[in-house]
Amino acid sequence: MADGAVFLAVDLGAGSGRIIAGLMLEGRLSLEEVYRFENEPFEEGGNLYWDFEKLWAGVVEGLRLSVDRYGAESICSIGVDTWGVDYGFIDKNGKLLGKIRHYRDPRTKNMYEDLEKRVSKDVIFEKTGIQFMNINTLPQMRAEVKDPDSLLPLADQFLMVPDLINLSLTGQAFCERTNASTTQFYNPIKKDWSRTLFEALALPLDVAPKFVSPGTDLGIVKASIRDQTGLSSETRVVTVGAHDTASAVAAVPAKIGTKFAYLSSGTWSLLGVELENPIITSLARSYNFTNEVGVFDTIRLLKNINGLWVVQECRRVWKERGNDWSYRELAEMASGAERLQSFIDPDDARFAGRCNMPLVIQDYCRETGQVVPEGAAEILRLVTDSLAMKIRFVLERLEEVIGYRIEVLHIIGGGGQNDQLNKSIASSINRPVVVGPYEATAAGNVMMQKVALDGLRSLGEGRDLIRESFQTRHFEPAHPDDWDTAYVRFRNLMNL
Known part of the structure; x- marks a missing residue:
């Protein structure tokens, strides 16, 4: 057109x-x-x-x-x-x-x-x-x-x-x-x-x-x-990828042949790969992976992780107390706190619903014998590092299910604007991270409209358009030895 x-x-x-x-x-x-x-x-x-x-x-x-x-x-x-x-x-x-x-x-x-x-x-x-x-x-x-x-x-x-x-x-x-x-x-x-x-x-x-x-x-x-x-x-x-994650994954700016995983980062963190056929095995089930349909008859093998919901709930509580911090300010506060001090399992049931999230996090740390974060910055850094650790844990199991090693992680969605989270994830998984587009869901939505009406013939052509249209940012791992050591503590915390 x-x-x-x-x-x-x-x-x-x-x-x-x-x-x-x-x-x-x-x-x-x-x-x-x-x-x-x-x-x-x-x-x-x-x-x-x-x-x-x-x-x-x-x-x-x-x-x-x-x-x-x-x-x-x-x-x-x-x-x-x-x-x-x-x-x-x-x-x-x-x-x-x-x-x-x-x-x-x-x-x-x-x-x-x-x-x-x-x-x-x-x-x-x-x-x-x-x-x-x-x-x-x-x-x-x-x-x-x-x-x-x-x-x-x-x-x-x-x-x-x-x-x-x-x-x-x-x-x-x-x-x-x-x-x-x-x-x-x-x-x-x-x-x-x-x-x-x-x-x-x-x-x-x-x-x-x-x-x-x-x-x-x-x-x-x-x-x-x-x-x-x-x-x-x-x-x-x-009709587009009516499930928002399907539209978002359609807009992952990966090149054909790359062994990539994607993380749709937002309220939920959805970590997965794109496949031609579902993997419905006892191993996939034991790790609780899901096979959802993607655009162009693909399969999105992924796992839902409780994502920035924990930060959103913290922000809501702090706002009610008079501290109306923006998400950008929250990310900057986390970056100034010391890393890898304490952890939560983001998927623990106590973090799933509406609650006084900062207090619940502090109580969890007391119960598990960890350093209790006192201020907002310390709590935010704990949540950021914990989410990065959980992503590493799920990525390892994803690789076990699919049978090959992921080369690069693409982070899409609004959560990609949290630079401290991006840095923590790259360091935790010890692999490069490519971030963008932030508006992946809308980009994938529009891409499928162009498939129907404007001659885009394949997913590869659609992703060519996305790469040519949107800038991405790259993050490399830092302090991998520190993260490896801390990962042992995180694993022990979950009794795994």
């Missing part, structure tokens, strides 16, 4: 939503944030929900502002990506039924134990290749089936969150495959829903939506949405 073409990425995260414009100029892609809005859950009756009406209102406002900025005729298409696992029910007219539960809702507690009475964990992993996490759609849906007040009996089908946005934009109800694969009842080998697991859930298969792949043109925006936003009747809606 000609210079000046605009592709809109609707990028909805667990904390905020954004509309980002991808603009082509002289063969390069640039990104501009048009609109940002909060996406905060709310509690009601002891349960946690997403405010979908507010989320949708933010999308509509962002599209309207995009038309104001670029003009309706310049906007070629829209692509939607969100977090995974969460869903809503719709009736036969496409109307959303009730509220959408948040993946941190407590209803999933003990649901795996309940499911094991009907199907073993071995079978679940064999059919899906997905790691076991209480946030997954599988335990959510089991809780749904067991809830006497569930709206399931009234539902025509379920849709994942990005599919609900696409439905609102186009009237088309499909489930995009990358997000379907996060449910833990999608079979990546058969490329279909697992009948075995639907039966185990006691979930009728007819509520399952039909699939659509990334890079599919869903058609034009509905007339009612055009009236609200001013969008043109020529603007298309395209």
Whole structure:
């Protein structure tokens, strides 16, 4: 398409939503944030929900502002990506039924134990290749089936969150495959829903939506949405890697043939590799790796690690006490503190939810006989070093599963702006780290829109565009002997 073409990425995260414009100029892609809005859950009756009406209102406002900025005729298409696992029910007219539960809702507690009475964990992993996490759609849906007040009996089908946005934009109800694969009842080998697991859930298969792949043109925006936003009747809606990590990994600026791993760094740290086929082995299961679908029919073999959530919770607590530090200030504070003093396991259950995180960290250190960090800087350095150590631990097991050594780690996403974390990771894994693009999810989103409408023919061509369009930064290991010595303490801390 000609210079000046605009592709809109609707990028909805667990904390905020954004509309980002991808603009082509002289063969390069640039990104501009048009609109940002909060996406905060709310509690009601002891349960946690997403405010979908507010989320949708933010999308509509962002599209309207995009038309104001670029003009309706310049906007070629829209692509939607969100977090995974969460869903809503719709009736036969496409109307959303009730509220959408948040993946941190407590209803999933003990649901795996309940499911094991009907199907073993071995079978679940064999059919899906997905790691076991209480946030997954599988335990959510089991809780749904067991809830006497569930709206399931009234539902025509379920849709994942990005599919609900696409439905609102186009009237088309499909489930995009990358997000379907996060449910833990999608079979990546058969490329279909697992009948075995639907039966185990006691979930009728007819509520399952039909699939659509990334890079599919869903058609034009509905007339009612055009009236609200001013969008043109020529603007298309395209499926992208609807799971935000799938879009982010699509934008990893790696060259073909490089033995690379990626780290999508944000609230969650998602560490993995890109493969042609899933690895569904006893070793992969024992290490709790997950096989999620990527763009161009790839597999993202990865593991979820509790990431900068711990820092976010610390920041929230400190802000409530009057210290409204920015994330940049927090990273600088960590860099000034002494390294490798004490550690936490970021994936310990006590760090998973909302809490007084600084106090919980201090209590953990007391319980484990470590030096207790007193100030904010010391706490931040502890969290940074601990996350770097956990990434090393997971990387070692990833290499064991795939059978080869990773040469370089690509860090993508907003967490890549934390220089101290980047330095700690490079030193911990003793390998070079390449950081960028920060806006990988939006870049990958736009890239797949161009696949559908503008002639990009392969993942390699898409990544060529990303490398030519965005700068990266490089970090080399430092003090490897110190990190090796400290890693022994970290391993012992986890009783491994």
